[in-house]
Amino acid sequence: MSSVPVSAFLALALILFCIGLYGALTKRNTVIVLISIELMLNAVNINLVTFSKYGVNPSITGQVFALFAIAVAAAEAAVGLAILIALYRNRRTVNIDEMNQLKN
Amino acid sequence: MTLTGEFFAFMSLALVAVIGGVLLLNLTKVIHMVVALVFTFVSIAGIYVLLSAEFVAVVQVMIYSGAITIIMLFGIMLTRHHGEEAEPKGGGLRKLLLFLGVLGFGAAVYLGIYDLNFEAVPNTLHENNTEQIGISLYSQYIIPFELTSVILLVALVGAIVLARKDDEKEGDKE
Amino acid sequence: MDFNYFLTLLVFSPLLGILLLAFMPKANESGIKMLGVLATLPSLILALIAYFSYRGGNDLANFSEKFRWIQFGGQGAEQSGMFSVNYELGIDGFGLVMVVLTAVIATLAALASFHIKKEWKGYYMLFLLLEIGMLGVFTSQNLILFFLFFEITLIPMFFLIGKWGYYEKEKAAYSFLIYNGLGSAILLIVIMVLFSRTGTSNIEMLRMILNTENAPLVAPVSESLKMGLLIALLVAFGVKLPIFPLHSWMLRVHVEAPPSIVMIHSGILLKIGAFGLIRFGMGIFPEQFADLTVLLAVLGVINLLYGAFLAFIQTDFKMVLAYSSISHMGIVLIGLGANNEAGIQGAIFQVVSHGLISALLFFLVGVMYERTHTTTLANLGGLAKGMPIASGFLLAGAMASLGLPGMSGFVSEFMAFFGLFKEMPVLAAVGTLGIIMTAVYLLRAVLAITYGKAEREFVGISDVRSFEWAPILVLVGLIVLIGVYPNVLSEPLQATLETILMGIGG
Amino acid sequence: MENAWLIPLFPLVSFLLLLLFGKKLKEASAFVGILATLASLVYSILVLLERLSEPTYKAETVWLTIGDLQLTAGFEVNQLNALMLVIVSLVSFLVHTYSKGYMHGDERIPVFYAYLGLFTFAMLGLVISPNLLQTYIFWELVGVGSFLLIGFYFYKESAKAAAKKAFIMTRIGDVGLLIGMILLFWQTGSFEYDEIFAAVEEGAVSGTMITLTAILIFIGAVGKSGQFPLHTWLPDAMEGPTPVSALIHAATMVAAGVYLVASMFPLFNASETAMLTVAIIGAFTAIFAATIGLVQTDIKRVLAFSTVSQLGYMMLALGSAGYVAGVFHLMTHAFFKALLFLAAGSVIHAVHTQDIEKMGGLWKKLTFTGPLFLIGTLAISGVPLFSGFFSKDEILIAAWAHGNYGLFWLAVIAAFFTAFYMFRLFFMVFSGEARSEMKNVHESPSVMTLPMVVLAVLAVVAGYVNTPWFGSFLGDWLVEGNEALGHGHIAGPGWIMIVATAVSLLGILLAWMMYSKKSISRDWLSSRAPIVYGIVKNKYYIDEIYNQTVVFGAKAISLFLRFIEIFLVEGIVKLTTAAVQALGKTGAKIHSGQVQTYGTIAFVGLAVLMVIFALTGGYL
Numbered sequence A: 001m002s003s004v005p006v007s008a009f010l011a012l013a014l015i016l017f018c019i020g021l022y023g024a025l026t027k028r029n030t031v032i033v034l035i036s037i038e039l040m041l042n043a044v045n046i047n048l049v050t051f052s053k054y055g056v057n058p059s060i061t062g063q064v065f066a067l068f069a070i071a072v073a074a075a076e077a078a079v080g081l082a083i084l085i086a087l088y089r090n091r092r093t094v095n096i097d098e099m100n101q102l103k104n
Numbered sequence B: 001m002t003l004t005g006e007f008f009a010f011m012s013l014a015l016v017a018v019i020g021g022v023l024l025l026n027l028t029k030v031i032h033m034v035v036a037l038v039f040t041f042v043s044i045a046g047i048y049v050l051l052s053a054e055f056v057a058v059v060q061v062m063i064y065s066g067a068i069t070i071i072m073l074f075g076i077m078l079t080r081h082h083g084e085e086a087e088p089k090g091g092g093l094r095k096l097l098l099f100l101g102v103l104g105f106g107a108a109v110y111l112g113i114y115d116l117n118f119e120a121v122p123n124t125l126h127e128n129n130t131e132q133i134g135i136s137l138y139s140q141y142i143i144p145f146e147l148t149s150v151i152l153l154v155a156l157v158g159a160i161v162l163a164r165k166d167d168e169k170e171g172d173k174e
Numbered sequence C: 001m002d003f004n005y006f007l008t009l010l011v012f013s014p015l016l017g018i019l020l021l022a023f024m025p026k027a028n029e030s031g032i033k034m035l036g037v038l039a040t041l042p043s044l045i046l047a048l049i050a051y052f053s054y055r056g057g058n059d060l061a062n063f064s065e066k067f068r069w070i071q072f073g074g075q076g077a078e079q080s081g082m083f084s085v086n087y088e089l090g091i092d093g094f095g096l097v098m099v100v101l102t103a104v105i106a107t108l109a110a111l112a113s114f115h116i117k118k119e120w121k122g123y124y125m126l127f128l129l130l131e132i133g134m135l136g137v138f139t140s141q142n143l144i145l146f147f148l149f150f151e152i153t154l155i156p157m158f159f160l161i162g163k164w165g166y167y168e169k170e171k172a173a174y175s176f177l178i179y180n181g182l183g184s185a186i187l188l189i190v191i192m193v194l195f196s197r198t199g200t201s202n203i204e205m206l207r208m209i210l211n212t213e214n215a216p217l218v219a220p221v222s223e224s225l226k227m228g229l230l231i232a233l234l235v236a237f238g239v240k241l242p243i244f245p246l247h248s249w250m251l252r253v254h255v256e257a258p259p260s261i262v263m264i265h266s267g268i269l270l271k272i273g274a275f276g277l278i279r280f281g282m283g284i285f286p287e288q289f290a291d292l293t294v295l296l297a298v299l300g301v302i303n304l305l306y307g308a309f310l311a312f313i314q315t316d317f318k319m320v321l322a323y324s325s326i327s328h329m330g331i332v333l334i335g336l337g338a339n340n341e342a343g344i345q346g347a348i349f350q351v352v353s354h355g356l357i358s359a360l361l362f363f364l365v366g367v368m369y370e371r372t373h374t375t376t377l378a379n380l381g382g383l384a385k386g387m388p389i390a391s392g393f394l395l396a397g398a399m400a401s402l403g404l405p406g407m408s409g410f411v412s413e414f415m416a417f418f419g420l421f422k423e424m425p426v427l428a429a430v431g432t433l434g435i436i437m438t439a440v441y442l443l444r445a446v447l448a449i450t451y452g453k454a455e456r457e458f459v460g461i462s463d464v465r466s467f468e469w470a471p472i473l474v475l476v477g478l479i480v481l482i483g484v485y486p487n488v489l490s491e492p493l494q495a496t497l498e499t500i501l502m503g504i505g506g
Numbered sequence D: 001m002e003n004a005w006l007i008p009l010f011p012l013v014s015f016l017l018l019l020l021f022g023k024k025l026k027e028a029s030a031f032v033g034i035l036a037t038l039a040s041l042v043y044s045i046l047v048l049l050e051r052l053s054e055p056t057y058k059a060e061t062v063w064l065t066i067g068d069l070q071l072t073a074g075f076e077v078n079q080l081n082a083l084m085l086v087i088v089s090l091v092s093f094l095v096h097t098y099s100k101g102y103m104h105g106d107e108r109i110p111v112f113y114a115y116l117g118l119f120t121f122a123m124l125g126l127v128i129s130p131n132l133l134q135t136y137i138f139w140e141l142v143g144v145g146s147f148l149l150i151g152f153y154f155y156k157e158s159a160k161a162a163a164k165k166a167f168i169m170t171r172i173g174d175v176g177l178l179i180g181m182i183l184l185f186w187q188t189g190s191f192e193y194d195e196i197f198a199a200v201e202e203g204a205v206s207g208t209m210i211t212l213t214a215i216l217i218f219i220g221a222v223g224k225s226g227q228f229p230l231h232t233w234l235p236d237a238m239e240g241p242t243p244v245s246a247l248i249h250a251a252t253m254v255a256a257g258v259y260l261v262a263s264m265f266p267l268f269n270a271s272e273t274a275m276l277t278v279a280i281i282g283a284f285t286a287i288f289a290a291t292i293g294l295v296q297t298d299i300k301r302v303l304a305f306s307t308v309s310q311l312g313y314m315m316l317a318l319g320s321a322g323y324v325a326g327v328f329h330l331m332t333h334a335f336f337k338a339l340l341f342l343a344a345g346s347v348i349h350a351v352h353t354q355d356i357e358k359m360g361g362l363w364k365k366l367t368f369t370g371p372l373f374l375i376g377t378l379a380i381s382g383v384p385l386f387s388g389f390f391s392k393d394e395i396l397i398a399a400w401a402h403g404n405y406g407l408f409w410l411a412v413i414a415a416f417f418t419a420f421y422m423f424r425l426f427f428m429v430f431s432g433e434a435r436s437e438m439k440n441v442h443e444s445p446s447v448m449t450l451p452m453v454v455l456a457v458l459a460v461v462a463g464y465v466n467t468p469w470f471g472s473f474l475g476d477w478l479v480e481g482n483e484a485l486g487h488g489h490i491a492g493p494g495w496i497m498i499v500a501t502a503v504s505l506l507g508i509l510l511a512w513m514m515y516s517k518k519s520i521s522r523d524w525l526s527s528r529a530p531i532v533y534g535i536v537k538n539k540y541y542i543d544e545i546y547n548q549t550v551v552f553g554a555k556a557i558s559l560f561l562r563f564i565e566i567f568l569v570e571g572i573v574k575l576t577t578a579a580v581q582a583l584g585k586t587g588a589k590i591h592s593g594q595v596q597t598y599g600t601i602a603f604v605g606l607a608v609l610m611v612i613f614a615l616t617g618g619y620l
Helices: A006-026 A030-054 A061-091 B005-026 B030-050 B054-079 B092-113 B129-139 B142-173 C006-022 C029-055 C075-080 C093-115 C120-139 C143-164 C169-198 C203-210 C223-240 C248-256 C259-284 C286-291 C293-312 C317-338 C341-372 C388-401 C408-423 C425-450 C466-484 C487-504 D006-053 D079-102 D109-128 D132-150 D157-188 D193-202 D207-224 D233-239 D242-251 D253-263 D265-269 D272-293 D299-319 D323-351 D369-381 D387-401 D405-430 D446-465 D473-479 D495-516 D524-528 D530-537 D539-590 D595-616
Strands: C065-071 C084-089 D057-066 D069-077
Touching: A006 A030, A006 B005, A006 B030, A006 B092, A006 D595, A030 A061, A030 B005, A030 B030, A030 B054, A061 B054, A061 B129, A061 B142, B005 B030, B030 B054, B054 B129, B092 D595, B129 B142, C006 C029, C006 C065, C006 C084, C006 C120, C029 C093, C029 C120, C029 C487, C084 C143, C093 C120, C093 C259, C093 C341, C093 C466, C093 C487, C120 C143, C120 C259, C143 C169, C143 C203, C143 C259, C169 C203, C169 C223, C169 C248, C203 C259, C223 C259, C223 C286, C248 C259, C248 C317, C248 D539, C259 C286, C259 C317, C259 C341, C259 C487, C286 C293, C293 C317, C293 C408, C293 C425, C293 D539, C317 C341, C317 C408, C317 C425, C341 C388, C341 C408, C341 C466, C341 C487, C341 D057, C388 C408, C388 C425, C388 C466, C408 C425, C408 C466, C408 D057, C408 D132, C408 D157, C425 D157, C466 C487, C487 D057, D006 D079, D006 D109, D069 D079, D069 D109, D069 D132, D079 D109, D079 D242, D079 D253, D079 D323, D079 D446, D079 D473, D109 D132, D109 D242, D109 D253, D132 D157, D132 D207, D132 D233, D132 D242, D132 D253, D157 D193, D157 D207, D157 D233, D193 D265, D207 D253, D207 D265, D207 D272, D233 D242, D233 D299, D242 D253, D242 D299, D242 D323, D253 D265, D253 D299, D253 D323, D265 D272, D265 D299, D272 D299, D272 D405, D272 D539, D299 D323, D299 D387, D299 D405, D323 D369, D323 D387, D323 D446, D323 D473, D369 D387, D369 D405, D369 D446, D369 D495, D387 D405, D387 D446, D387 D495, D405 D495, D530 D539
Parallel strands: none
Antiparallel strands: C065 C084, D057 D069
C-alpha cells in the first residue's frame, strides 16, 4: 500500500492546473500562453495516471489515455506555434493584447 | 502517513513541480519561464514513475521536456521582440478577478477531492509496464491509436502549410 | 348544437379578415375600413351566441375543446399525460363575460378607427391580430397557451402605438413593450416553475394539484415557493393592471396612442391583469392569496387615491382619463383585497364596467379631438354649445365613471367597498375618500370641456355623426343596462365565483 | 297601492321622451313634462287616500345577487312615503306648470323639462324606496338632477362652479351615508328599513355602532339638506333657474335629508349621542343661516339661507324626538318656501334682476305676486293662523319637552331673525319707491300665477291638519302603529306659543321700522359693528376657509404626489434604464476582442457557479 494518498496526487494536479490556467489567462506573450496550456494538459495527465493506479478499477487504460493526450498536445503545440508564427509575420507581434481580431 | 521514501520522493517532486509553475508565473524573461517549466515537466515525469507508469514518464520527458520545450524555444527565437514580458497595463482588476476565480475554483475542487480515498486494489501495473501498454494500444485501442497518427499527420501538414502559405503571400507581395 | 370547434372559430375568426385584407389594394380606403369592421363581426356574433346559449341553459363545459399539441419527455410521459402541453380552449362565466366584452369593444373600436388617417390596411391587419390575442387570452385553459396569446397582444399593440400614435409615439411604444415584456418574462418564469414542478400547465389541473394534500408532484412545491410565485404573478399582472408604481408606461400609452387603440387598451388589455390575478392568483393559490389580502387592499387604496389626486391636477384630458384608469383599477384591487363574494364580484364588475366606460370616454375623446384638435383642458370650453349630444354623453360617461347609481360604475364600486367594509372597515373608510376625489377630478375636467364660455373657434363644429352613433349608443346602453339590472352580469359569474370561493374556503 | 311604483315612472318616461324627441317638440315639450307629473300627482293622491285606510304595502324583487346574498329593489308605501309622494309630486307638478311661463322663449326648454323629469323621477323614487341601498341610489340620482339643473345655464362660469360645488359637497355627505349604510348592513345583515329597526330593537347592534352609523347617515343628510358645515353649496345653487330653486332647493331635494333622518328615526332614537348631534347641528344651522340671511341682498340668496335655516329647524325637531314636528314642518315648509321661490321667480321675471337693492315699490305693479309673496312671508315668519306658525310651534315644544333648553332659545332667536329678514326682504322689494329704473315691469302670465295661488292656499291651510286646537290628525296618523316614532302630539307649556308669536311679530315690527317706515337707520348694524357686519355679509368666510384648507389641501396632496410621480416613480424608471444602459456599455467594453478577457469571464463565471454548488451541495 502506498504511503502517499490519492488526494495528494490530485491536489498536485489541481495546483498545476490552476497555475496553468492563471498563466494562460494573464500572460501577454503568446508562447507562454501556449506553454501554460501544456501545463494544464499535464495536470490532467497526472490525474489520468493517478486513477489508473489508485482508481476504483486500476487498469492500464489511464496510462494509455495519458499517452494519447500527450500525442494530441504535441500536435496542438506544433499547430499552435505554426499559427503563432503566421500571425507574427502578419502583425509583427506576439503580444496577445494586440490580437483582437475577434472584435471586428 | 509514514515518512517512507516514496512519500519523500513525492513531496520533493511535487515541490519542484509547483516551484517551476510559480516561477513560470513570476519570472520576467520568456526564456527563463520556459526553462522553469522544464523543471515542472521533469518532476511530473518523476511523479509518473511513482505512479508505476514508467513508459508514460519516459514519453513525458521526451515529448515535453524535449520536443515541446524545444519547439517553444524556437518559437520564441523566431518571434521574439523584446525578450521580456512587457508590463501589462490596466489589467490589474482582471488579474485580481481571475486570481479570486482560480482560488475559488481550486477551493471548490479541493473540497471535492481532499478526503477522496479509494479502496486499494492490488494491481500489476508496475510489472512489464511498457508491454502492457503496447498490448493495450495494439489490441483494445488500435483505432484511436491509428487516429492519433492521423492527427499527428494533419498537424504536421497543417503546420507546414501555415508556415509556407505566408511565405508565398509575402513572396507575392514582394 | 355542436360546439366542438366553436371557441377556435370564435378566437380565430378575425384571421379571415386579415387574409382578405392582405389581398385588398392599399388605395381602396373605404373598402379596407368596411372589411376591417366586418371582420370583427363574426367573433362578436359567436360571442353573443355563446352568451345567449349559456343563458338558455347550455352548460359552458360544452364549449371546451382539447387537442394534444406538444409533448415533452419520453414515451412513458406520453402515457401519463405528464409534461404535455395541450391546445385547450374553454370558458367559464368570467371568461364568457370577458369574451363578450372583448368582441363588443373590438367591433366598436374598429368603427372608431375610421378616424385613423393613414395606412388603414396595416392598421386593420394588426388590429385584428390584436383581437385574436385578446380573445385567446380569455379562452385558453392552459398556461402556456395563455402566455402565447398574451404575447400576441403585445406585438400588434407595439406597432399600433408606435406607428399610428401622436407626437411621442415611439417612446410610448417602447415603454409599453419594455414594461410588458418584463411582466411577461416574470409570468413565463412562474409558468415554467409550475410546469416543471407539477408536470402540467392546465389551469384546472394546477388548481386541483396544488390544493390537494399529497397530490402527485414532479418536485415539491413548498408553501413559501407558492407565495413567491403568487407575488411574481402579482408583479407580472400588476404591470398590466397597472399597480402603483408600475404604471408610468400606461400613462404614455393613453396619451400617445390613437383613441381607438386606447379604447381597446384601456377597455380590454388592462383587464387582462385583473383577469390573470383572479384566474391564476386567486384560482391557483387561494390560500396564499388570502394571506396577501391586506397588501392588495392597501395597494388598491393607494392606487385609488394616487390616481385620483394626480388626475385632479392634470392639464390634459387624456392624462386625466389615464390617471382615472389607475384610480379605477384600484377598485379592482380593493375588491380582490376584500376576498369575499361581494368584493370579488365587485372587482369583476369593475373590470367589465371600466372596460365599457373607458371605451366610451376615449371614443368621445377621439370624436372631440377630431373636431377641436386639442385635448388640453385650458384650450377647451363650452363644447356643450357646439356639440350638445357629444357633450351630454361625455357627461354621462363621467357620471358613470364616478359611480353614479343606475350606471355600471356604481354597482362595481359599491360591491367592492361593500366587500372591503366587511373585512377592513378602516381601510375602506380611507378608500371612500377616493369616491369624493373621483367626483372632484372628473367634474373638474368634464365641466372644463363642456361647460363655460364657448371658445369662438369651436362654435361651428359639427356634432356626433352617423357612424359615431353606434359605439356611443351601444356603450351607454350596456353601461345603463348593467347599472339598472346588474344580474345580467352577476348571474353568469355565480358559477365562477363559487369555484373561486371554494378555494378560499369562505 | 300595488302599482305605486308607476308614480316615479311617469316622469322617467317624460325624461326619455324628451331626450329622444325634445328637438322636434320644442316648447311643446313642456306639456309632456306637465302631463307626466300630473299623472304622478293624481296617482299619488290616490295612493295617499288608499293609505289612509289600509296598512303599509311593500313589494320587492331581486336586484343583485352576490353569492348567497340577494339585494332587493322594490317599493313601500307607509305613512311618511305616501305623504312625501304627494308633496313631491304636487310641488313638482306646480313647478312644471310654472316653468312653462318662466322659461318661455328659451330654446333649451326640452332639455330643461327633461332634467326636471329626471329629477322628479329620482325624487319620487327616493321617497318610495323600502331599503337604504335603493334610497342611496335615488339619493345620488337626485343629486345629479340637481347638478344638471343648477348648471342649466352651462355657459355661465358661475353656474358651472355652482353645479360642481353642489355635486361635490353633497357627495361628501353621500359617502357618509354610504359608509353608514354598509356598516349597518354588516351589523344587521340587511338594507331593509324594517329589518334594520328590528335588529336595533333586539339589541343586535352595539351602542357605539348605532351611534357611529347614525351619525354617518346623518352626514349624508347634512350634505343633502345643506346643514352646517356642508351648507355652502345651497346658496350657490341659486344659479339655476328659479323654478328649479323652488322645486329642488326648497321643497324636495333638500328635504330629502330630513326625510332620511325621519325614515331612519328609530335608529337615531336608539342613540342619545346621535340625537343630540342632530339637534345641535340643526339648531346651530338654524341660527347660523338666519344671521347670514339678515344681510344678503340677492333675493334668491336670502331665500336660500332661509331654507338652510328652516331645514335646521326640522333637524332640531327630529333631534329632539319630535318626529311629527319635523315631518310636519317639512310639509308646510315645502309649500310656503316653494311659494316664496316661485313668487321671487315671478319678481325676477318681471324686473330681470335679483338684487333687492335695485327693487322697490313693486306692490302696485305686481298685483298678484305681491300678496302671494306676503302670504308666504307671513307663513314662514310664523304669524299665527298661517301654516308655519303651527309647525314651528310644534318644533319649539318638542325642543323644550326634550329638555334641550339652550337649543330651544337658539331656535326662538332664529325665529325672530327669520321674521325680521323675511319682512326686510318683503319691504325692500314691494314697498317704497323703485330704487332703479324699471322698464316693462309686468305681471307674470296666469300659467305662472296659478301654481302660486295653489301653493298660497296650501301655505295658509296646510297647518290645520295638525294643530293643538283642532287635533293632531297628521301626527296621529304618522305615528300610527309604530311606537318608536313617539307621540303624535307633544304637549308643551302654553307660553311657548305666546313667545313664538311675540318674537315673530317683534321681528316684523323691527323690519317695518327699518325698511318701510325708516325710523331706524338701515346702517344701524353696519355702522356700529362693521367687522361683525363684514363677517356675516361674507357668510362667516366659510367658503374662503374651505378654499384655504380643503381645496388647498387637496391641491397640496396632488402636487406632493406629482412630486413622487416625477421623482420617485419616474426616477425608478430612469434608474432602471440607466442601469441597463450602464450594463450594456460595460458589456460592450468587455467585448474587446481579447480571448483572454473572454476566457477570464467565462472561467470566473464557472468558478462562481462551482463555488455556489460546492457550498450548497449541488442544489439551488
